[in-house]
Amino acid sequence: xxxxxxxxxRQGAILRSALPSLTLGLDAGGALAEASSRHGVWVVAxxxxxxxxxxxxxVDRFIELRxxxxxxxPTDWGVRSSRFxxxxxxxxxxxxxxxxxxxxxxxxxxxxxxxxxxxRSLAFxxxxxxxxxxxxxxxxxxxxxxxxxxxxxxxxxPSAVAEKVRDVLMQFDESVDPPKYSLFAIVDDxxxxxxxxxxxxxxxxxxIALKVPLDLGVADELEAATPSGVSLRLIETSYxxxxxxxxxxxxxxxxxx
Amino acid sequence: MDSIxxxxxxxxxxxxxxxxxxxxxxxxxxWWVRLPERAVRPAPDAQRYAVEIRRxxxxxxxxxxxxxGSTHPTIGGLLEGRIGxxxxxTESLRSRLAAAHEVVxxxxxxxxxxxxxxxxxxxxxxxxxxxxAANLLSRGEVARAYLAATDRLRxxxxxxxxxxxxxxxxxxxxxxLHDED
Numbered sequence: 001x002x003x004x005x006x007x008x009x010r011q012g013a014i015l016r017s018a019l020p021s022l023t024l025g026l027d028a029g030g031a032l033a034e035a036s037s038r039h040g041v042w043v044v045a046x047x048x049x050x051x052x053x054x055x056x057x058x059v060d061r062f063i064e065l066r067x068x069x070x071x072x073x074p075t076d077w078g079v080r081s082s083r084f085x086x087x088x089x090x091x092x093x094x095x096x097x098x099x100x101x102x103x104x105x106x107x108x109x110x111x112x113x114x115x116x117x118x119x120r121s122l123a124f125x126x127x128x129x130x131x132x133x134x135x136x137x138x139x140x141x142x143x144x145x146x147x148x149x150x151x152x153x154x155x156x157x158p159s160a161v162a163e164k165v166r167d168v169l170m171q172f173d174e175s176v177d178p179p180k181y182s183l184f185a186i187v188d189d190x191x192x193x194x195x196x197x198x199x200x201x202x203x204x205x206x207x208i209a210l211k212v213p214l215d216l217g218v219a220d221e222l223e224a225a226t227p228s229g230v231s232l233r234l235i236e237t238s239y240x241x242x243x244x245x246x247x248x249x250x251x252x253x254x255x256x257x
Numbered sequence: 258m259d260s261i262x263x264x265x266x267x268x269x270x271x272x273x274x275x276x277x278x279x280x281x282x283x284x285x286x287x288w289w290v291r292l293p294e295r296a297v298r299p300a301p302d303a304q305r306y307a308v309e310i311r312r313x314x315x316x317x318x319x320x321x322x323x324x325x326g327s328t329h330p331t332i333g334g335l336l337e338g339r340i341g342x343x344x345x346x347t348e349s350l351r352s353r354l355a356a357a358h359e360v361v362x363x364x365x366x367x368x369x370x371x372x373x374x375x376x377x378x379x380x381x382x383x384x385x386x387x388x389x390a391a392n393l394l395s396r397g398e399v400a401r402a403y404l405a406a407t408d409r410l411r412x413x414x415x416x417x418x419x420x421x422x423x424x425x426x427x428x429x430x431x432x433x434l435h436d437e438d
Contacts, residue, residue: 005431047430049431049433051431137432139431139432169421171423182421184419184421202404203400203404206403206407210359214363214366218366220407231419233420234418237421237424
């Protein structure tokens with residue numbers, strides 16, 4: 001049974017279908033009151049790995065749709081604003097009602113009306129808050145990415161250097177065999193109050209890279225920076241290594257997770 | 258033995274024009290041509306590391322010795338397959354060769370398996386005060402040596418924001434890196 005992903009659905013796919021969205025409130029007497037409204041154009045907000053997990057006839061309601069609006073669109077693209085311009089004239093809104101639908105319903109629509117261009121799709125992921133409930137990578141990179149993540153996790157404890165690292169990001173070059181990869185550590189600087197030693201963090205990344213078996217991949221770029229030294233492009237074009245284990249500090253998890 | 262050798266070679270390789278060469282006589286020179294079956298014994302790690310480091314870099318035994326803190330005769334002996342008795346000292350050498358091999362083999366891959374470029378990337382000092390990768394290896398700073406070599410290969414010039422050099426295709430991250438609890 002093919003998945004929604006195999007059928008061409010992607011995060012950021014736009015579809016035309018008259019679907020209701022439901023909001024709940026209380027009426028004047030304090031009783032539960034439902035308000036339903038119909039909307040005709042939607043964008044898929046669920047991430048690609050969920051679309052890959054969802055078989056086309058699944059009846060589990062975990063595919064998130066958000067309404068797409070066209071009236072008075074914003075003039076900027078909306079990296080951090082409440083309205084995000086999906087593509088020319090079409091936008092979505094952060095506090096809009098949403099619909100949780102089944103894969104079967106989405107399949108009944110047929111195929112997406114349109115897919116966002118790659119750049120806008122990445123921007124949409126960013127706007128949604130990089131909401132990976134777990135890091136995801138392309139299928140062909142699973143072996144390498146898992147090994148890198150495992151080595152990051154094992155290098156994290158106990159390590160005074162790792163304590164300062166809030167995220168480790170990965171990029172891959174699959175055009176060569178074995179693949180090359182880059183590792184980027186984002187280092188905590190207490191909101192600019194400290195100047196951490198980035199060289200020792202780079203050494204820490206090199207130790208990790210030497211533990212990853214050569215036949216899986218070889219690191220050719222190892223960098224560290226504070227949050228103020230990291231571009232939005234890097235965030236958008238990188239995969240997350242294991243982070244939950246290395247960001248779990250005394251007071252609880254920090255950074256992206 | 259000489260006469261048998263001459264006879265056999267003549268009969269198996271030479272024929273007068275128009276006269277077919279005779280069929281080899283089975284069993285005549287089996288006893289000296291056929292090599293005894295040998296059990297393949299894996300080369301000890303230290304020797305393999307030394308041989309591969311030389312192959313990946315083109316370095317002399319003396320250079321390898323400098324990099325791993327050993328002596329020219331010791332490394333020369335390893336390269337020639339003369340393995341000394343295993344003791345604490347050879348174990349220490351094996352460990353240093355293994356560490357150097359981890360770095361050298363990766364740099365070899367990064368240079369497109371070019372020994373000249375590999376040797377140069379490891380020998381030439383890049384930015385910073387750490388010196389060349391080979392120098393750092395000789396001081397036992399293995400991770401820093403790898404960093405120096407990769408910096409050297411991509412001619413690192415760090416300034417401004419980190420942007421990354423690679424692209425990612427949206428919609429392809431379909432496999433979870435970790436299973437859900």
